[in-house]
Amino acid sequence: MIPKLDEYKKRWQLLSDDVIKPGLTRMLQALEQLGQPQQSLQVIHFAGTNGKGSTLTFVEHIARAHGLTVGKFMSPCIVDVHDQIQINGQPISQAQMDGVFKQMAAAGLQSLLTDFELLTCAALQHFHNEQVDLVLLEVGMGGREDSTNVVTPIVSVIPSIALEHTNFLGTTLTQIAAHKAGIIKYNKPVVIGRLPNEAYEVVKAEAKLQNAPFFVLGEDFEVEETTYRSRASQLEISNLQRRLLGTHQGENMAIAITAFLEAATELSIAVDVTAITQGVYSAQVPGRFEQVLPHVYFDGAHNPASIAALVQTIQQQFPNGRVEIVMGMLADKDVAQAIQLLETIASKFIFVDFDNPRAMRAEKMLEIQEGTVMTLQEVVAYLKQNTAIKIVTGSLYLLSELRNL
Template sequence: MVEASSRCASARLAARLIIINMASYKETLDYLYAQLPMFTRVGASAFKTDLHNTLALLEQLQQPQHTFKTIHVAGTNGKGSTSHMLAAIFQQAGYKTGLYTSPHLLDFRERIRINGAMVPEEFVVRFTEDMHTHITDIAPSFFELTVAMAFQYFKQEAVDIAIIEVGLGGRLDSTNVITPELSLITNISYDHKNMLGDTLPEIAAEKAGIIKQGVPVVISETQPEVQEVFINTAQSKQAPIHFADQEWMESSSAIEGHHLNLMLMDRQQQQMRKFQLDLNGQYQEKNVMGVLSAVKLLQQQGWHITWEHVGTALSHVKKLTGLRGRWDVIQQHPLTVLDVGHNEAGINEIVEQLGHVNYQQLHIVVGFVKDKEVEKVLPLFPGTAHYYFCKAQIPRALDEVALAEMGAAAGLQGHAYPSAQAALQAARQHAKPDDMILVCGSFFVVAEVM
């Protein structure tokens, strides 16, 4: 027993010395990646089935999550875009706005922003140094520690409000320790079935776990299979519930250049409102309705947000918040688009969006992680495209040769490439100026080609 205790003390001391001697932001991240299980890299083994570690970390930080107001956003698809739109609106209205999202594309600090600016490297290093003993004792996951870091930063900087995006699920997600001004759930689709459930109602019940006692909840999209789950949960919590697509009706929508123009009718007020989004995916229409219903509730709560604020913010979401990877056009000839869509519903939206684009030949760079139901997703892709199957440089990535074989079985023709960069280079060599290149399937594939 004494020997085991001594080994434990030595390990703690070694970890402490490693942290104290850190010289840079990069070394801090290397430490965090090496020491803490990270879901986006290793998958389900990093997912914790309770909030114990998060609560323990926040206890050491004297409960920073209760020192600022929040909005909580969950859903299978669209929660990232929705969170960024809400953040842009609050920023445009003059509020000091925190934004917590995941995963990141290029820099860890993308996860934690205030008014669009990423958390400083110095804060990440200092927070890790200050928490090193608790990191050793509590052994949190990467995500659990990141949530605590974000809440501490928002407390330190005294934000007026923070938009908090759920990482996975809702009920057991590390972010589910807040009592927000309102909750927002975008939609429900099959994803992470091994952790959230095999049916849409089971998955919806996990997402509905963010609904709090007496706190209004907005559901962006009415889905008959799960509608009762949300209604029953909201009633049990005495939480007013609003289905956004029942409150707003599309009058017209069109993509012009890099913008999505929407004309929506407020059914209650019988008033038309026109918006131009710099997020030009047609699928953003559903997310916008959820955001607009949220805005109306926030106005009723006393937040000074005008429709002029909303219109200006929605036309500058990328500039205000730094959002990337959502139908992200990075080149015109050939048209090259990046989209982080990666599950059944996300790919369906991408394929529908392709129907609004003119091109000669379609080239698709695609890679997936191992725990996605790839066999169900691949048949959704157009059979006339040429495919560049690739593997992101993370342990969780699906082998590119295996993916190519699965693609062939689904009628998709192409070749395998060891990296996303190699796949994109090959696509560019084959594509003509009037062709289109689409990169999708995984955050990590998109990140590597950026």
């Protein structure tokens, strides 16, 4: 369920299914009825298990520092449907969303799409209406059969690949990588992070098949503390300061800089090192080791790979202390391994129920790890007690509910 989407669906009598249906047939039909708004857009497309949202945000701020008007489409929402579609950091307004839904209703999209497909169409139409310079498009799930994979991007980006959505994407890294690699397009560059070998080979083979220039972290470009180096462009940028913390965010930054350099070539934009430095520093992401109170941090880590990165960041930021973990997760995630990783730094676990049909019950999590169960209201009061460093993690849906409270 996407908060407030139903209000627009009801107002404009646009029915859509609240289910996941992989495949592009419905999207292609809908976009044809809309007049192909995606064909006017210059797009960077992001897929991957972890890091795509942070990498996208680095690119966004670097591009805006170069004076570009930047549209972005991300999921899930932070507060409601409006913040999934943004231009220069400003969520789509109610009037703009109504305008887009009026266009979609006039195009006859009733009962054709899923909720996420409908929202993807709305984003592409909005960016077309506003004639943005650059669109940053984040895959909802997978890549090859995701509703966003109806564009021909100027650059494709895959920061990481790990096991996820195994009921849809497959149970091996090779199968999942085949989905992610589906965003690679003919003759268009692709930038990747440090992938497991079996995933790397799949992505590399797809890039070769598509004759796509291939840029790999650790081979074609690298980051060392605050310095970025690219062998491809012979560029070195030093003293890069960022507010997105953790070693993994340094790697996301390097991937983003490389992706922007490739996009700048495609768009014939003069690269400004000062603008890159400014963009890197200004990049911030809600729910990515986000300090919401002096002693409280939100982090939307929701699978073992992102939880491991969170643990590393906690160890770097609080080397002498243990922290209290407030946690809620979706039941289709590897909850047991996530908890096991957090045990290394946690002095206490608090498990919480949140409003999502896929959420694991807090009482069920007690079977995996000793802890305390709290309601959302109790958690809010608890977080306000300045008694220890508290990390809220496990699901972006949980973070969204707590933020609203």
